[in-house]
Amino acid sequence: MKLIIGLGNPIKKYAKTRHNFGFMAVDFLQKKINAPKFKMNKKLNAEISKTDEIILAKPKTFMNSSGEAVQKILSFYKMPPDEMVVIHDDLDLSFEAIKTSKDSGSAGHNGVQSIIDMLGTKNFTRIRLGINRPPSFAKATDGRPEHIPPEDYVLQNFSPEELNQLPEIFQKISV
Numbered sequence: 001m002k003l004i005i006g007l008g009n010p011i012k013k014y015a016k017t018r019h020n021f022g023f024m025a026v027d028f029l030q031k032k033i034n035a036p037k038f039k040m041n042k043k044l045n046a047e048i049s050k051t052d053e054i055i056l057a058k059p060k061t062f063m064n065s066s067g068e069a070v071q072k073i074l075s076f077y078k079m080p081p082d083e084m085v086v087i088h089d090d091l092d093l094s095f096e097a098i099k100t101s102k103d104s105g106s107a108g109h110n111g112v113q114s115i116i117d118m119l120g121t122k123n124f125t126r127i128r129l130g131i132n133r134p135p136s137f138a139k140a141t142d143g144r145p146e147h148i149p150p151e152d153y154v155l156q157n158f159s160p161e162e163l164n165q166l167p168e169i170f171q172k173i174s175v
Contacts, residue, residue, distance in 0.1 A: 001053065001054070001055065001079065001083070002053065002054050002055070002085065002175065003054075003055045003057065003073065003079055003084045004029065004056050004057070004085045004087065005022070005056075005058075005070060005073070005084060005086050005087070006023045006024070006025050006027075006057070006058050006086075006087045007022035007059070007063060007066050007086060007087065007089075007111040008022050008024075008058060008063065009063050009155075010058075010059075010060045010061070014155065016157045017154065017155050017156060017157055017158070018089050018153065018155075018158060019063055019089055019154040019155055021087075021088065021089040021129045021131060022058075022086070022087040022111075022129070023058050024170070025087045025127075025129065025170055025173060026056045026057070026087060028166075028167065029056060029170070029173070029175070030049045033051065033054065035049040035050070035051050035054065035056060036050065036051070038056070038058065040060070043072070044057075044072045044073050044076055045059065045060050045069045046058060046059045046069045047060065048073075055073075055077060057070075059073075063110060063114075064110040064111060064114055065114055066111040066112075066114045066115055067114035067117055067119065068114070068118060070086075070115050070119070071118045071119060081119050081121050081123055081124040082123050082124060082125075084124045084125070085125045085126070086112065086115060086124060086125070086126050086127070087127045087129065088111055088126065088127075088128065088129065089128075089129055089131045089154060090107070090109065090128035090129060090130055090131065091108075091131060091132070091133050091153075091154070092107060092128075092130075092133075093129070093130025093132075094130045095130050095132045095162065096130060096165065096169055097130035098128070098129055098130070098169070098172055099127075099128045099130075100125060100126070100127050100174075101128065102123070102125045103122055103124075104126065106122075127175070129169065131154070133150070133153075134148035134150055134152075135147075135148065
């Protein structure tokens with residue numbers, strides 16, 4: 001049995017944001033493998049879709065508290081963290097880039113850090129989906145570049161062009 005967890009934020013207004021890349025990926029996987037529709041499991045504080053081989057999960061905690069639901073899910077299914085795959089957005093990778101890592105730190109991703117803190121280990125697989133760093137833009141008053149803070153950038157919706165590319169990106173995910 002394999003557990004695949006997509007990270008995101010549970011409120012509808014965040015549905016198409018960069019920070020919900022993990023949720024979008026497991027939604028795609030659910031359809032691709034023809035798994036049952038996601039159902040809310042209040043005890044686990046997550047939406048779950050389960051087949052004989054795979055459990056797909058979307059924690060219903062906010063991103064920065066993902067570890068709470070992940071710990072409950074692992075405990076309920078009696079699975080060790082090393083059998084889990086976490087899919088999430090990554091500012092350090094260019095858009096369309098996918099990188100798989102295992103037993104690595106959070107690299108500043110608060111959702112991943114929450115999981116590491118709650119489980120007391122980083123011994124799990126991560127699939128990192130690139131979203132780029134926030135762009136710079138010219139400041140009208142003095143012309144110096146100003147940056148969008150990363151915490152604001154990740155909560156912005158994907159552009160229409162990016163949304164069109166997501167299915168192609170999701171096809172490349174190997175779990």
